Amino acid sequence: MVMDVLRSLQNYLLENWPELVWIVVATAAAAYLAGKRNRTLWQRRSFLDRLNVSLTTIQDNTLKIRTILESDVRAIFLNSAATKTITRLANQTTESDPLIPVARDDCWYYLNAVLNEVSERFSLGFIRQDNDLPTTTANYLLCLTCERAGQVRTRKIRAMLIRKDTLENLPEQCPELEHPTHSTRWDTLTILAERWKLAPHYFLELELEL
Known part of the structure; x- marks a missing residue:
């Protein structure tokens, strides 16, 4: 029985070796290209597959x-289509315009997806408010950017x-920098x-409870 299996395997390899060689070559080429792309992105410090929610504040005349x-x-x-679109659009930002140029009709959908993640981090505040416990309310703006100017260490959404x-x-002069x-x-x-002031559809207003 073992010999029959071995003969069947041998016949299969003899009959299909061109296709098998092609599969091996294609797999090796794909792995090489993927590795090369990852090395290039690392060298450029480009990580557009990552989304960072960045809180920016000015406290005691210091930008934090x-x-x-x-x-x-x-x-x-x-959604894979939404992911590909936002990544492609992030590549279109410039040093003078870091806002990701999302189509007006799509802005709310992208921003709301981020809002859901942010709101989850502050869910306890909403529960406290619902139970008439002491909370602090603050109004924030949320927008999507991909900075390129200056000495940005890593490029992310x-x-x-x-x-x-x-x-x-905002103050007229740049505050102190950390x-x-x-x-x-x-x-x-x-x-x-x-x-x-000019294009508020790029922003989403949200109320956070602490």
């Missing part, structure tokens, strides 16, 4: 940047989270402040 969450883009938008009153009342590379974020804020 803090990460609220970071996740795989696919885990945020839950960044969902900017900033208090509405802060963006509407790190020199944060000058890029100040430039981004000045652009966002102007865009909020």
Whole structure:
């Protein structure tokens, strides 16, 4: 019986060896190209498959940047077509315009997906409010960017989270920076402040309870 199996295997290999060789070559080529692409992205510090929700504040005349969450883009938008679209659009941002150029009719859907992730982090505050417990309410703006200017260390899709009153009342001069590379974020804020006035559909207003 074993000999029969071996003969069948031998016959199969003899009859199908061109296809098998092609499969091996194609698999090796795909692995090589994927590895090369990953190395290139690492060298460029480009990680557009990641979405970072970045809280930007100005406290005591100091610009502060803090990460609220970071996740795989696919885990945020839950749709391969949406993921490919937002990644493609993120590649279209420029040094002078970091806002991701999402179509007006699609803005709410992308921003709402990020909002759901942010709201989950603050769910306890909403429960406390619902039970008449002490909470603090703050109004924020959310928008999607991909910064390229200055000394940005890594390129990611960044969902900017900033208090509405802060963006509407930015100081005339750049505040103190915790790190020199944060000058890029100040430039981004000045652009966002102007865009909020002219094209508010790029933003989503949200109320957070703490």
